[in-house]
Amino acid sequence: MIEIIVTEEGIPLIFNAEDWLKLREEHRIVGSLVGCLAQTPYQDHFKGLPLALLPEEATLLRENNVARLINHASLLKSPSSDVKAEYDKYCEKICDEQIECLMEERKRQITGNLDNIVAGKQRKLMGLKTKKKKGKSKGKCDEQISTPTETTVTIDRNKVLEEELSKVKPPPKSAICVQIFTAHPWLKSEELSDVKWNFPSSPTELLRYNVFRHFWQKGYFLTSGMKYGGDFLVYPGDPFQFHAYFVVICIDKNAPLRPVDLAALGRLGTAARKSIVLAYEGNNKEINYQTLKWSPIK
Incomplete structure (x- = not known):
């Protein structure tokens, strides 16, 4: 059953994204998004969760046993030290996962571009210089490569790959964006209580x-x-x-x-x-x- 959290002002809110999608697709309940987007919090053209429901919508869902109108006692007070510690632990975990994904993506890019990297190192060792000259088309340049001073140079691809991968450094954690919660992940079920709904x-x-x-x-x-x-x-x-x-x-x-x-x-x-x-x-x-x-x- 979908949980609708009712504020002290009597506004029914949906914080869970899956519940929002289910209400719209299966029950034709639209509501109105009133939250800001996590990545763009300083604009009001596009809204995000939570979803505010009309009192008619909340009453209809309640009568059809689709949703339950509730409130959480813990949402009306400051989070405890245990919740804060759990939140810090979660942020640390998210940062580590994102850094790992970024490192893997950078390594994949280097591996896929290895041929160009090796070719560039060969030209440098052979004394080749790539010059730019203007082409016939306005604003375009054609590459012109000078005559090599050596006939051939052999480069160890595996060694080049190891050197390039060793240059990859993890970004600072301060640059990692942690998703803002739209639904409280550590609410205890025993703190739930039904709301007296008079509409x-x-x-x-x-x-x-x-x-x-x-x-x-x-x-x-x-x-x-x-x-x-x-x-x-x-x-x-x-x-x-x-x-x-x-x-x-x-x-x-x-x-x-x-x-x-x-x-x-x-x-x-x-x-x-x-x-x-x-x-x-x-x-x-x-x-x-x-x-x-x-x-x-x-």
Whole structure:
């Protein structure tokens, strides 16, 4: 079961990358990435883990027994000396592994380029000089090799290889980048505790959740519609591949809806090239939907 960590502010978060992928591919739960990328922490154009879920998404996953809403007591306090020691040990291990990989890659490059290295040493011992002269094409140079002073020079390839490999030095550990954790690797299971989840707790929240669940059960992907002034954006497929079809706005059936509001919503749908869907609760507690669309005046 997927573990959703709920913050003190009530925000459901996913820290595990495999859980994020599973939610998106198998359960059509998109959420919103809110973390920074480990290699580029000083930009905000591309986000990384953790994944923040809408309360509707967390409630849906909980009701379908896909996820468990929890918190960790240890996340609310400073790490102990044992955890710090374990972290330092892990960083040391990661640095050693990366240095070993870098050394192996450098040795592979030298071995693959051994013919050119040997040829260069032969030219040097034979007194050959490689000069550059401008060719016919602008900006290009052709190689011109002078006449050798000796007929042939024999070089021990194995000795050259040993000399070149001996020059390979490991990089300093300060230059090695250690991946920042997105999921705490040393949390103890006995510190887990279920969160008391109260969403939906009001008629407005209940309407939002019922609308979200309705479209989700129809096979759509949903995200927050805040950037269009709505509650949800509804996609026919993954938002990475499709544009949204609908901007869904949940309204109170007893709240007044002025003509100017309808005009504004109609203009929004035309400008965004999306259908505006008004969702409200009917007299029999069922959810009714009304689509707004501009119609030309004839």
